[in-house]
Amino acid sequence: MSSVSEQEFEPQQRLHPMSWLFATLALIRQLIFPLIAAAVFGSRDGAPPWLGYVVVPLIAGAVWKQFFYRYGLGPAGLVIREGIFFHNVRQIDYSRIENIDTERGLLHRLLRVVEVRVETSTGGKPEALIRVLGLTAAEDLRRQVFASRFGEARTAVEPEKEEVLLRLPTWEVVKFGLIDNRGMIVVAGLFGLLHESNTIELWATVLKDRMSAQAIDSLIASGPLIQITLGLGVLAIAFVLVRLFSVALALVTLHGFTLVRSGADLRARYGLLTRIALTLRVRRVQAAHVTDTLLHRLFGRVSVRVDLAGDMGTSQRGDEAQSKVRWLAPLAEPGCARELIGIALPTVDFSAPANWQPLSPRARRRVLRRSLIGWLLVSSVLAAVLRTYLPLSLLLVGVPVSAWYSAMYVRYTRWALQPDALFFRHGWLTRKLVIVPRDRVQVVCLKESPFDRRHRMASVCVDTAGAGPRSDQIRVPYLDLDVARSLAAALYESAAVEGGVPSYRTNAPAIGVPAA
């Protein structure tokens, strides 16, 4: 690989002929709200004539861009050349390419093309977004990039054998929808849309016209029992509807979820309309999160996701790729989940019994006090707003609930410092377990709030390279000060040490090693 050939290398491959369509659609999607607003407010009948002035230049720009876009596999890395007036050549070394993720929406699938994201460990937004390639071109690209990364010949390499680790049948996806409460998002979104488009007010006026004064009178006259039943009925219908939305959403987003092992990496594929193929490179996995809600326990399942290095989700463009949850298993039986975590975190020895430690013995009292203060605040604010003492009776419920909650919270919150990992599980109704390999720790923080100091306690926070804003912060609260100090010290000292595992597995990605 001489530098001369590198400089002389000219990328030759072009995008798929239909790329301009997707580029235009993506631009329109970004402008969708201003466009809709302008279209709604700016015109009374039919499509506004100026829409053409917006869309035509967009298409022209996209075609122009596509015409001059070239990519190619250079001797040292992927080379992408863009533009003719504003010329830009981007070179991404094979060794730095961590992921090649693909995404296919409905239109992509109709046209048999795919959107390719090339990610490096830099984090934030993808290093290169190739929009769009034909199916075979994308598969070739992926195969050749990964082949050259392992120093093999770059010509036709056998596709790696894939071993299926988890496949979610439709019934499991339905279960996931029942457990997951994302139907609320749909409801909120619908409500927002209806509100924006004034449909709600329209319905309200229609309802007012239809509901005769007599009907309202008879409802008032029907007595509290029927009123309450009616109210509960409405609530029950709403609940069922939200769950149905959740199931529908789960079926659309997670249909056919398959997790496979391909060589050293894991790949997840899912989606009904938009097919997503994500590569979870094992050496980029920073932590594993297991979620176990009340409903999970009812179905005997848990959810497992991982944090990947570079997935910081802080991209300014709000790229949708960043907001994707990296599922290891949206739903799996606990035993299967354990196995999957073992595969995702090969450096952690799960056979050793975890040395679970409780929180400080005085933690329960502090949790109780916090919970009580919360109830007191809510009820007194309600009382002040409604100008009656009635809301204060909430405390009759609040006191026992707080007592029960604090006892249970403390009982189910435990941490364990293993030789190779930190385990932390917390919560009572929704139980969460976090597993952080100790050699993934970036920064250790010992925090003492004024309340902590009064009780001689502290909390220990651990930062890894993968925890995005949507991921849970890893923070062990309510520890005795000396326990917290020794935990922080132990984590800090082992953070830089590779726990007796081959270095290519732990520190090889650029996360721990400073940029040269």
Next chain:
Amino acid sequence: MSHQHVDPAAIITWRLETIAVVILVGVLCAIPLAPLSGRISLAISLAVITVGFMLAWHWPKARYRRLTYGLDVVGLTIQDGVWWRTQTSLPRVRIQHSDVSQGPLQRRYGIATLKLYTAGSRYTKVELEGLRHDDALALRDKLLNRDVVSV
């Protein structure tokens, strides 16, 4: 690990910074009330500034007493915070790159801020404020010079 304090000149820079903020806040508090009564607005702004000056006098001293740092084989540990105390420990192999920066006030008193960047997600930037400029550079070199110390 022996912890040491930052340069005492940092107190002056914090004090001046706080005073600047306090005067600004005091004036801003007075503006909305000025049309109602000049006297009340003056009194409020004076009150804010007085309290602020007391804060500006005591808080930097307290912070100086709390702000310590220690360098060991593994990396750097910084203790900071008067009410909400934190102890941040950063292994040197986790440092991606570093900055030594100076504001105009800091430059006047020969103070600098050492900023260490990690690949982490929440604590991507660990800052140590109030070092003498030369000390900041020396500390940075010691931290980045991994081969000598850590092996």
